[in-house]
Amino acid sequence: MFQVKHGLVLAALLGTTAPAFAQTRTLVMNTDASDPAPKAAFEQLIADFEAEYPDIKVEVNVFDHEGYKTAIRNFLTADAPDLANWYAGNRMRPFVEANQFMDVSDVWAENGLEESLHSAASSMTIDGKQWGVPYTYYQWGIYYNRDAYAQAGVDPESIETWDDFIAACEKIDAAGIDCLTTGSKALWPIAGIFDYVNLRTNGYDFHMQLTSGEVPWTDDRVKAAFANWEKVLPYTTDNHAAIDWQDAVANLVQGKAANYVMGNFAVAAFKDGGMTDENLGFMPFPTIDDSIARAEDAPTDTIHIPAGAKNPEDAKLFLAFLARADVQTKMNETLGQLPINADSTVVDDPYLQQGFEMLSSAEGGIAQFFDRDASPEMAKAGMEGFQEFMVRPERLDQILDRLERQRQRLAGK
Amino acid sequence: MSLTPDTFGTPAPRKRRRNQLTPWLFLAPGILMFAVYVVIPIFQSFWISFHSWDGIGEASWVGLSNYSELWWDDAFYTSLKNNIIWLVLYMLAVPLGLLIALFLNQTVRGIRIYKSLFFFPFVISQVVVGLMFSWFYAPDFGLFYTLIEAVTGNGVAILADERFVTYGIIAAGLWPQIAYCMILYLTGLNAVAPDQIEAARLDGAKGWRMLWHVVIPQLRPATFIAVVVTVIGALRSFDLVSIMTAGGPFGSSRVLSYYMYEQALSEYGYRMGYGAAIAVVLFAIMMIFISGFIWKMWRDERGV
Numbered sequence: 001m002f003q004v005k006h007g008l009v010l011a012a013l014l015g016t017t018a019p020a021f022a023q024t025r026t027l028v029m030n031t032d033a034s035d036p037a038p039k040a041a042f043e044q045l046i047a048d049f050e051a052e053y054p055d056i057k058v059e060v061n062v063f064d065h066e067g068y069k070t071a072i073r074n075f076l077t078a079d080a081p082d083l084a085n086w087y088a089g090n091r092m093r094p095f096v097e098a099n100q101f102m103d104v105s106d107v108w109a110e111n112g113l114e115e116s117l118h119s120a121a122s123s124m125t126i127d128g129k130q131w132g133v134p135y136t137y138y139q140w141g142i143y144y145n146r147d148a149y150a151q152a153g154v155d156p157e158s159i160e161t162w163d164d165f166i167a168a169c170e171k172i173d174a175a176g177i178d179c180l181t182t183g184s185k186a187l188w189p190i191a192g193i194f195d196y197v198n199l200r201t202n203g204y205d206f207h208m209q210l211t212s213g214e215v216p217w218t219d220d221r222v223k224a225a226f227a228n229w230e231k232v233l234p235y236t237t238d239n240h241a242a243i244d245w246q247d248a249v250a251n252l253v254q255g256k257a258a259n260y261v262m263g264n265f266a267v268a269a270f271k272d273g274g275m276t277d278e279n280l281g282f283m284p285f286p287t288i289d290d291s292i293a294r295a296e297d298a299p300t301d302t303i304h305i306p307a308g309a310k311n312p313e314d315a316k317l318f319l320a321f322l323a324r325a326d327v328q329t330k331m332n333e334t335l336g337q338l339p340i341n342a343d344s345t346v347v348d349d350p351y352l353q354q355g356f357e358m359l360s361s362a363e364g365g366i367a368q369f370f371d372r373d374a375s376p377e378m379a380k381a382g383m384e385g386f387q388e389f390m391v392r393p394e395r396l397d398q399i400l401d402r403l404e405r406q407r408q409r410l411a412g413k
Numbered sequence: 414m415s416l417t418p419d420t421f422g423t424p425a426p427r428k429r430r431r432n433q434l435t436p437w438l439f440l441a442p443g444i445l446m447f448a449v450y451v452v453i454p455i456f457q458s459f460w461i462s463f464h465s466w467d468g469i470g471e472a473s474w475v476g477l478s479n480y481s482e483l484w485w486d487d488a489f490y491t492s493l494k495n496n497i498i499w500l501v502l503y504m505l506a507v508p509l510g511l512l513i514a515l516f517l518n519q520t521v522r523g524i525r526i527y528k529s530l531f532f533f534p535f536v537i538s539q540v541v542v543g544l545m546f547s548w549f550y551a552p553d554f555g556l557f558y559t560l561i562e563a564v565t566g567n568g569v570a571i572l573a574d575e576r577f578v579t580y581g582i583i584a585a586g587l588w589p590q591i592a593y594c595m596i597l598y599l600t601g602l603n604a605v606a607p608d609q610i611e612a613a614r615l616d617g618a619k620g621w622r623m624l625w626h627v628v629i630p631q632l633r634p635a636t637f638i639a640v641v642v643t644v645i646g647a648l649r650s651f652d653l654v655s656i657m658t659a660g661g662p663f664g665s666s667r668v669l670s671y672y673m674y675e676q677a678l679s680e681y682g683y684r685m686g687y688g689a690a691i692a693v694v695l696f697a698i699m700m701i702f703i704s705g706f707i708w709k710m711w712r713d714e715r716g717v
Binding site: 066069070073076077094095097098100184185186187238239240241242243371376377379380384385387388391402409 | 467468469470482487550551552553570571572573575658659661662663664675678679680681682683684
C-alpha cells in the first residue's frame with residue numbers, strides 16, 4: 001500500500017512540474033550507452049550541445065546495452081524519442097523499410113556531410129537517401145600477447161600471410177599455448193573470424209554478395225573460405241562454446257592464448273586485466289590470397305531520428321552538431337574509438353593510430369560486421385552454423401545446406 | 414446449484430435472480446482478468462500464427478505456411494526432443510522429493526532448520542540457480558569440470574557439448590524442483606492419519622510395505638499436485654536455458670519456449686508469426702496434460 005501511495009505522489013508531482021519544462025525546447029534521446037566509456041562520452045556530448053544551444057534541453061534515457069536491441073522495437077512504435085542510437089548498414093534496414101526512421105538527407109546536404117563523413121556514407125544510404133548520422137567506428141583485427149609469442153620463440157612482426165600464421169600457431173601450440181582464443185557463447189565473436197577469413201579468401205565484393213543473400217552458401221568459394229578457417233581450428237581454444245568473450249580476454253591476458261580476433265573495444269578489457277602497450281600487440285588479419293585487395297571490418301555506430309519524433313527540427317540541429325569534426329574528435333577521445341569525420345583527429349593511442357592507418361589504406365572496402373551486413377535472421381543462422389563448424393568441422397556440408405535453405409526462404413519472402 | 418436449497422420453500426423470483434447473479438458478480442473480476450490476460454491472448458496468438466509479421470510493419474496473411482515451415486525445421490525438432498527429455502527426467506523430482514520429505518519427517522532437535530535448508534533452492538531465483546550451475550560446469554575452474562578432470566584426466570565442458578548440455582541444464586532445474594516436491598509431500602505427510610499407521614503397525618506392516626500400502630495412498634493429493642507442477646515446470650522451462658546456454662551450443666539445448674522467444678522477440682528474431690506458431694504447438698502439448706488433469710479433478714469432485 002505504501003508503495004502505491006508513493007507512486008501516486010510521485011505521479012502527482014511529475015504531473016504538476018511537467019508544464020514548467022514545456023516552456024523550453026526539449027529533445028528526448030534514447031541510448032544504449034550504459035557502459036562506462038560510452039556513458040561518459042554521451043554525457044559530455046550532451047553537455048556541450050546544451051552549452052551551444054542553451055534553450056534546448058536534452059533528456060536522456062539510458063538503456064542496458066543488450067536490452068536496447070529489443071527495446072528499440074517497442075519505443076519506436078509506442079513512444080518515439082527525438083533521437084535514438086543504432087547501427088549502420090543492413091542493421092538499420094528493417095527500421096528504414098518500416099518507415100520508423102526519418103530521412104535526414106537534408107542534414108547531410110546542408111552540412112556537406114557527403115564530403116566530411118565520406119567513409120561511412122555508403123553504409124548510411126538506402127534508396128539514395130541518408131537515414132542517420134554516424135559518429136564512431138572501430139577496427140577489428142588480431143590482438144595478441146607478445147609474451148606468449150616470446151615464450152614460443154615466434155616473432156609476431158614476421159607474420160604476413162595465413163601460412164605464416166598457421167606455422168606460428170604450430171609453434172605456439174607446441175609451447176602449450178592456445179594460438180587463437182575466442183568465446184562463442186554469445187556467437188558474435190566468431191562472426192569476426194568468418195568475416196576476415198572470407199574477406200581475405202574471396203574479397204569484399206563476394207563477401208557483400210554473400211551477406212546480402214545474392215550468392216548461395218553452397219558456393220565453392222564459401223567452401224574454400226571454410227577450408228582456410230579449418231586450418232586454425234586445431235589451435236583454437238577448446239570449449240569456446242561455453243565461454244563469453246570476456247572469458248577469452250582472460251585467456252589472452254593470462255598468456256594461456258596468444259591471439260584473439262576482436263574489435264578495438266576489447267583493448268579496455270585487456271588493459272583492465274593488466275596488459276600494457278608493452279605486451280599487447282595488434283596486427284591486421286593476415287593475407288590469404290595476395291591478389292585480393294585488403295578489406296576490413298569496422299562497425300559504425302549511428303544516431304537516428306525516429307519517424308515519430310515530436311521535435312524533429314531540434315533533433316536535426318543535434319545531428320548536424322554530432323557530425324562536426326571537433327565534436328567527433330572530442331567524443332571519440334572518450335570512447336577510445338575512431339571518428340568518422342575526415343577532419344577530426346585520432347586520439348594518440350597506438351591501437352587506434354594503427355587501426356586508423358589500416359582502415360584508411362583498405363582498398364578493398366570497409367565491411368560493417370557479419371550481423372550488420374547480413375539480415376538479422378541470416379545472421380543468427382549463420383553464426384550458429386559457424387559455431388557448429390568450429391566444434392564439428394566434418395559437418396560443413398550439412399551446415400551449408402541448412403544456411404542455403406535459410407537464404408532461399410529469405411529470398412522467397 | 415447448492416446455493417438455492419429447496420428446503421426454504423420456493424423463493425421469490427426476484428430473490429432467485431439475485432441468488433443466481435451473486436456468484437457471477439463475485440467471479441467477475443477474476444473472469445475479466447483471466448479473459449484479458451490469458452484467454453484473449455491465446456486467440457490472438459492463433460491469429461498471429463497465420464501471419465508474417467515483424468512486430469513493427471504491416472502483418473500479411475500467409476495461411477498455414479508458418480506451420481509447414483515448422484514441419485521442415487530441424488531446430489523445431491531439436492526443441493521438441495529436448496522438451497520430451499525435460500518432461501521425462503523432470504519427473505524424477507517427484508520420487509526424490511518424496512524421499513527427502515520422508516527423511517525430514519521426523520522430530521529431532523533443529524529439524525526446522527534442516528527443512529528450510531532443503532527448501533532453500535526453491536526460494537532463490539531460477540536465474541541464480543542457472544548462474545551457479547554455469548560456474549559449477551565452467552571449463553577450467555568449475556568444480557564439476559575439475560572433478561571430472563581429476564577422475565578421468567580429461568575435463569568435459571558440459572554446456573559446450575551438444576551431447577550433455579540438455580542433461581546439464583535439467584540437473585540444474587531438478588535442484589529447486591525437488592525442493593518444491595519435498596515441501597508438497599511434507600505438508601501431505603502432516604495429514605497422514607496416525608491411527609491408520611498405528612493399525613498397520615499392529616498388523617505387522619513396516620518398511621516398504623508400510624510406505625507403499627499405507628502412506629503413499631494417503632499422499633495421493635500431494636502426488637497429484639507434485640506431478641502437475643512438475644509437468645508444467647518442465648514444459649515452460651525457459652529461464653535456465655536462457656541463462657545457462659542461450660540455446661547453444663549451436664541450438665542444441667533449445668526447448669520450445671526458448672525457440673519461440675528466439676524467433677519472436679530476441680535480437681535477431683522478430684518473426685512474430687513463426688514464434689506464435691511455435692507457441693500454438695506448445696499450447697497444444699500443454700493442453701493434452703492440462704485437460705487430463707482437469708478431467709481427473711472433475712471426476713474426483715463428482716466422486717466425493
